[in-house]
Amino acid sequence: MSELIYAGSLKTLEDEGAKVIKGGSHAIAVFVHEKQVYAVDNRCPHMGFPLHTGSLCNGILTCHWHHARFDIKSGGTLDPWADDVATYPVEIKEDEVWVNPVPYNKVTVEKLRVRLREGLEQNLSLVIAKSVVGLMEAGFPATEIAQVGVEFGTTHHQGGWGSGLTILTAMTNILPKLDKTGQILGLFQGLVHVARESSGRGTRFLLGPLPVSDEMNTQSFEQLSEWYRHCVEVRDSQGAERVLLTAIELGFSNEQLADMMMTAITDHFYVNTGHTVDFHNKAFEILNQIGFEHRPYVLSSLLPGIGNISRSEESHSWQSPVNLVKPLMEAFQELPDILANPLAQGEIDVDEAALVKQILSDNALKTVNTMLDALKTGISPVRLAQLVALAAAERISRFHVQNEFNDWITALHTFTHAHAVHETLRRSTTPELTRAVFHGAMSVYLDRFLNTPSARRPEPKNIEAEPQNPAELLEMMNQQQQVTESARWVVNYLARGGDKGELFNTLGHALLREDAEFHSFQMYEAAMVEHERWEIEDSELARHAQETLILAVTRYLAGHAPTARETPHTARIAMRLHRGEKLFEDE
Structure with missing residues (x-):
């Protein structure tokens, strides 16, 4: 049992109205309101402003920084973007006020998980960021954080699978390339894009499979594949969904489902400038991460888009x-x-x-x-x-x-x-x-x-020198039009034996510190995975391929930087709040 903290005499508190006491690692604000004593965490859960400077009226404590409002009794907020504030038990012994530093409403992993879902539902970036930071710092599996986003995005978007879920999957795939801060930024970026894309887009309800009879068995796969192929051909997304859900209900393997779906897509050339194939691939990749029990919603989310796709063989x-x-x-x-x-x-x-x-x-x-x-x-x-x-x-x-x-x-x-x-x-x-x-x-x-013309492939210089500090590359990308300079930097770094792991993490941060558009996330993930496929080989072609992929992603990211960096700034606010830093003071 925690030792109680003395807050002062009841009369003194009544005269002062509010007092701050030390509660372990942080401060607790003690208020007297309508002859009752209440204690809350002194940090506003929105952005950390000291609540003892706020106003308490009619049972509502208001933070003066962004006007977040809290029920002084329960700590519950009237403003969904603010989070609930922690409240503490208070005991009064012979006119002495004592506070138990263990809060009533302690933050748990389950509460953070629920809060993440609420942040997605209401498209609140800071809420999403704080939830991701809290979950990651608590050791919650990153794939389960991604799962929350996938479940939300495949349900609450009538248009189905889009760029948000693709970004989330891509960032989940490359988490091993990033340090902890990068992993938090990667998951946050993916989840924020899912929330933004789903906002106001309605809920998607599954149509359900066809009635499954005793006569249906694995031999019916060819028939279902023909039906599915025809539905996609005539852009019948509803028919395709029922056939797909029937195949899932009958227990067909992921390989069979992938073959059925990809056959229908590749009946036409370079559909939707390649996005459709990419989306299908990403859907199966995320299933490998979060579990195949999610197949109905994940795979069917690919179908709303087939009603309006471009087929390149029809183009001039x-x-x-x-x-x-x-x-x-x-x-x-x-x-x-x-x-x-x-x-x-x-x-x-x-x-x-x-x-x-x-x-x-x-x-x-x-x-x-x-x-x-x-x-x-x-x-x-x-x-x-x-x-x-x-x-x-x-x-x-x-x-x-x-x-x-x-x-x-x-x-x-x-x-x-x-x-x-x-x-x-x-x-x-x-x-x-x-x-x-x-x-x-x-x-x-x-x-x-x-x-045409073709950019020259840089030649390394001073290869006997020590590799550069990867921070130099980030500094270089703080300026526009550094495509050529960044490529030269990378070629020299590689030629001097620079650590690729550090480079890939640096390139990841070059992406994640920006308000990057969809294609930049695709570029980074695809280059990292393709590079990994070549790493297992020891040949001149493999070495050339690896350098080509690194040059490609470096030049692309340099060409799209810098930006205003509004989105990652929100994530860094969440990280600072988690560490207990005071945002309202000068650095």
């Missing part, structure tokens, strides 16, 4: 001046036989560096044939997808700033699509999904003018 750029559609359709007819009867892996050497160079060339038809030949000689679709992703990253690493600024995103779309295809093929390889590798390669081809 894919048909003129070079018709890309016809040779691709002819190539796709060969894929089932090629993948069913490839030569043994490694039986014929494929010059992979030359293949990447061909994908980057201005001869699209030769690229299609070269890729088909590579598959025939035994290269796996997964490896081919990895090489296409590398070619797409090369476009960004050589993107010249003489292009229009928005053209960064054009090259980014191709890279993130190629990355999503690569990751999806790692889970399951089918001829239908392999088509998307070719879609990505043709998008690389169409982006070729973004490398």
Whole structure:
């Protein structure tokens, strides 16, 4: 039992109205109101302002900084953005007032979890930030924090899966690359984007599966796949949802569900400039993190968007001046036989560096044939997808700033699509999904003018010197138009043997300290994961690929910084409040 703290005589407190006493690590404000004594944490739970300077009227304690109001008896707030204030037991012994420093309403992990949900529901960034900080500092699993956001975002957004859930998934994926502060910022950024995107968008109710009869079994998967494919083809999102939920109800595996869904999406070329494939990949990735019991809401959230998607084979750029559609359709007819009867892996050497160079060339038809030949000689679709992703990253690493600024995103779309295809093929390889590798390669081809002129790849200097301090890179990105300078810095850092782990954490902070737009989050995560896939190899191509990916993400982030940094500022306020720092005093 905690030792009581003497607050003074009752008469003195009545004369003073309010008094501050030390309650362990922080201060407690003691008030006398209507002949009753109350004790509350002296820190306003909104932003830490001292409550003893506030006003107490009719049982309501008001903080004068932002006018947050609290019931003096329970500590409950009338303002959802402010949080409840802790209250303490008070004992009066012969005109002496004593306070128990153990609060009635102690903050628990469950309360923080509930508060996080409330912050998402009301789109309150500071509430979300304080909840994330509290949960992370309490050792609550990061994936379970993400789960709260996924459950909310897939339910309270009639438009379904979007950029917010994609950011949250991407940041959850790369948490191991970040220090603790970076992890807090990453989760917070993802959750804030989910809240913003869902605000006012209504609740999504599942339609439910078709009636499951005894005759239905695993043999009905082909039939359901045909139905699903047709529903997507005619943009029938409701029909597709019922078929999907039926497949889930029947217990089909994640691999089967992924094959069914990705087949329908890749029936058309580079759908929605690659976002649809990326969203599908991210949905399956987050299921691996939070558990497959969430499949109904997570996977069905992908379907509202199919009613209004763009199909690139219908666009002019894919048909003129070079018709890309016809040779691709002819190539796709060969894929089932090629993948069913490839030569043994490694039986014929494929010059992979030359293949990447061909994908980057201005001869699209030769690229299609070269890729088909590579598959025939035994290269796996997964490896081919990895090489296409590398070619797409090369476009960004050589993107010249003489292009229009928005053209960064054009090259980014191709890279993130190629990355999503690569990751999806790692889970399951089918001829239908392999088509998307070719879609990505043709998008690389169409982006070729973004490398005209082509930015020069920096050459390292003074490689015998010690690696630079990564803080220099952050300082450099405090200024605009530091794309070339940042690339040079990174090349020198790598050549001098700089620690990649520190670099990746630094690049993560370069992203998370900004009011970054959606595509910057995609860029960082995709580059980090693709780099990881190349790290297991020891070859000249692998080393070149790793440097290319680092250059690409560095140049992209430098090109999009600095910003006003309003969102991360909110998170840092929450961190300071958790440490008990006084925001109302000069630093």
